[in-house]
Amino acid sequence: MLVPATTSEPLVVLDLPSAPPVIRATAVPMRRPKAPAVALLVLGVALAIGPIVGGLFSKVASGKQMIDQFAPHMEVDARARYDSDLKTLRAAAAAVDTIYAQQGVATGRFAGLDVYRRQASAIDQHATSLLDRVNRTEPDYRRIADIGGFDRIPFLIVLYGIALIYGACVLLASTRGRARAAVGLIVVASFALAVYPFISDLSSGTKAGQRMLHSFAPMMTRAQVRQLQADFVVLVTADGELDTGFRAVPQTGQPAAAVNALVTGWPGISSDLASLVGTINDNIGNFNALDDVDTLMRSAGASGLESFPAVLIGLGIVGAGLSLAAVPRRRREP
Amino acid sequence: MMRRVAIGVALILAATAVACSSSKSADKASATGEELIGLFRLTPGAGNSAAVTGTWFRMLQPGGKATSGPYMINADSPADGGQTTLLEPGSSGGLRTGGYQSQPSPPFDGGGNSLADAITKPTKFFGVKFSISTNETDLQTKTKVAPPTILLENGHLSADLSSWAASWNNQNFNQGAPKPVQSTQAEAPGQKQAQRAWDWVSQKWLEAAPRSTVTGGGATGTYDAKTGAFVLEWTSHIDGGPFNGFTGLWHLEGIFEASGRAPAGA
Numbered sequence: 001m002l003v004p005a006t007t008s009e010p011l012v013v014l015d016l017p018s019a020p021p022v023i024r025a026t027a028v029p030m031r032r033p034k035a036p037a038v039a040l041l042v043l044g045v046a047l048a049i050g051p052i053v054g055g056l057f058s059k060v061a062s063g064k065q066m067i068d069q070f071a072p073h074m075e076v077d078a079r080a081r082y083d084s085d086l087k088t089l090r091a092a093a094a095a096v097d098t099i100y101a102q103q104g105v106a107t108g109r110f111a112g113l114d115v116y117r118r119q120a121s122a123i124d125q126h127a128t129s130l131l132d133r134v135n136r137t138e139p140d141y142r143r144i145a146d147i148g149g150f151d152r153i154p155f156l157i158v159l160y161g162i163a164l165i166y167g168a169c170v171l172l173a174s175t176r177g178r179a180r181a182a183v184g185l186i187v188v189a190s191f192a193l194a195v196y197p198f199i200s201d202l203s204s205g206t207k208a209g210q211r212m213l214h215s216f217a218p219m220m221t222r223a224q225v226r227q228l229q230a231d232f233v234v235l236v237t238a239d240g241e242l243d244t245g246f247r248a249v250p251q252t253g254q255p256a257a258a259v260n261a262l263v264t265g266w267p268g269i270s271s272d273l274a275s276l277v278g279t280i281n282d283n284i285g286n287f288n289a290l291d292d293v294d295t296l297m298r299s300a301g302a303s304g305l306e307s308f309p310a311v312l313i314g315l316g317i318v319g320a321g322l323s324l325a326a327v328p329r330r331r332r333e334p
Numbered sequence: 335m336m337r338r339v340a341i342g343v344a345l346i347l348a349a350t351a352v353a354c355s356s357s358k359s360a361d362k363a364s365a366t367g368e369e370l371i372g373l374f375r376l377t378p379g380a381g382n383s384a385a386v387t388g389t390w391f392r393m394l395q396p397g398g399k400a401t402s403g404p405y406m407i408n409a410d411s412p413a414d415g416g417q418t419t420l421l422e423p424g425s426s427g428g429l430r431t432g433g434y435q436s437q438p439s440p441p442f443d444g445g446g447n448s449l450a451d452a453i454t455k456p457t458k459f460f461g462v463k464f465s466i467s468t469n470e471t472d473l474q475t476k477t478k479v480a481p482p483t484i485l486l487e488n489g490h491l492s493a494d495l496s497s498w499a500a501s502w503n504n505q506n507f508n509q510g511a512p513k514p515v516q517s518t519q520a521e522a523p524g525q526k527q528a529q530r531a532w533d534w535v536s537q538k539w540l541e542a543a544p545r546s547t548v549t550g551g552g553a554t555g556t557y558d559a560k561t562g563a564f565v566l567e568w569t570s571h572i573d574g575g576p577f578n579g580f581t582g583l584w585h586l587e588g589i590f591e592a593s594g595r596a597p598a599g600a
Contacts, residue, residue: 226579233406237409240416263461266460267447268445274503275504281574282575282578
């Protein structure tokens with residue numbers, strides 16, 4: 001293997017010419033519009049914190065939970081079953097009256113049935129009114145249930161707020177190149193926010209939601225639940241007597257068949273009634289939370305829940321506009 | 335460097351806070367007596383008049399008083415004019431402590447009758463059979479609860495029966511004492527993360543104590559160490575569902591048979 005021989009000769013001194021001075025380009029004077037960037041920052045902070053502090057997450061989620069929990073009761077089959085339950089109850093009430101008259105049953109012999117006979121008409125009225133309300137609201141219920149990602153709206157707003165904060169900070173402090181990229185991000189986020197109401201059916205859904213709130217309002221109350229519970233106590237006591245002591249009273253023909261239909265159908269009827277009353281009771285808080293969103297929008301100067309899409313579109317436009325106005329620009333030469 | 339020190343101090347403070355709260359609850363538990371683990375074999379309810387013995391249940395209407403009613407009249411019960419529903423021991427003979435006697439799957443038959451038959455025999459209540467189970471996650475509130483725990487101190491029993499659940503007509507009702515808190519609140523996507531971030535920003539996490547999963551008092555009763563005879567009683571307000579505002583009154587009687595702790599998840 002060849003090894004290069006080492007030399008100990010001194011280095012040659014080179015006589016190089018002096019390097020020319022480096023001339024940096026004079027920085028182009030930039031104008032940073034501070035007001036729109038600061039406004040963007042304030043808007044971003046408000047949007048990032050507002051939904052958390054204002055409880056919008058839980059309110060919207062409560063609304064979504066109510067929509068989900070009412071789903072089984074809005075099915076065509078379920079509503080047809082409720083209608084059939086009411087017909088059975090009506091027929092049985094008339095049948096009991098007939099048997100009382102035919103057999104000369106003395107008042108006081110069946111205390112529960114006496115109460116039932118007195119209240120049957122009012123109970124029927126309460127139940128019919130409730131069912132009518134459910135049936136009338138069903139189309140609006142469907143529209144609000146069809147909104148895609150309804151409960152993600154607060155999360156979108158918070159994300160948008162964070163994007164605005166980031167963009168505003170870049171616009172206030174960074175280079176022009178980075179500022180332009182940040183503005184690009186904000187414009188894209190603004191576009192997404194403004195377009196969301198159209199791609200998610202939010203526009204038609206919130207109008208329907210507002211109508212649903214008004215329609216459901218009379219039934220989503222503690223008083224309504226107490227009334228239905230009181231009706232249930234009367235019905236359950238009457239059914240118990242029909243199934244026990246009242247059997248000793250001679251019954252024939254259509255009245256007997258109607259009474260028997262109630263007794264045999266009672267497990268199903270009571271299950272339907274219990275399930276619907278339970279859903280109403282357990283969603284009063286959810287209903288109130290959704291109603292709060294409506295009130296919140298009104299207090300913010302909007303026209304309630306239905307203005308939600310317009311607010312999102314407006315926020316998108318304002319955010320994009322402010323970011324574009326805050327782009328650093330070259331100062332004009334004097 | 336300073337930042338690391340600050341984080342370290344914060345972690346130590348948090349750990350201390352957690353340790354303090356844990357030791358408090360441990361003190362509480364140790365002050366309540368000897369735990370009775372085994373089968374609380376139920377004596378069947380009996381009696382057609384107001385004088386009822388054995389194991390029974392009453393349902394108090396909203397606004398009523400536990401001592402005077404008004405109670406729901408169960409036409410399917412011969413006792414006390416239907417005000418009291420008599421209960422019979424189920425296939426296990428009664429209530430096991432130290433483990434769960436969970437609801438079977440499916441929980442109901444086509445008529446809404448409860449199929450849980452370990453603790454009590456399914457019993458007709460307004461035309462539909464109801465029964466009892468004890469579950470790790472409460473069927474109504476969706477809260478994780480302790481298995482039935484009964485403590486003895488000087489002949490007196492105190493019990494955590496928060497997992498006691500009644501099932502009837504395709505509905506589940508927590509009927510325990512103490513009552514589990516609701517875990518069914520709605521939650522939006524991202525809500526937990528946003529709330530955690532906000533708690534961190536507002537430094538709430540330092541003050542946060544672990545939330546209790548139950549509220550109110552437990553069941554109480556008596557125990558005769560010579561005969562093993564016990565009595566357990568409690569009232570349980572129904573929170574939520576179709577019978578919101580009603581109250582269950584429970585009276586268990588029988589003989590305690592000590593045995594080993596049930597396997598976990600049983």
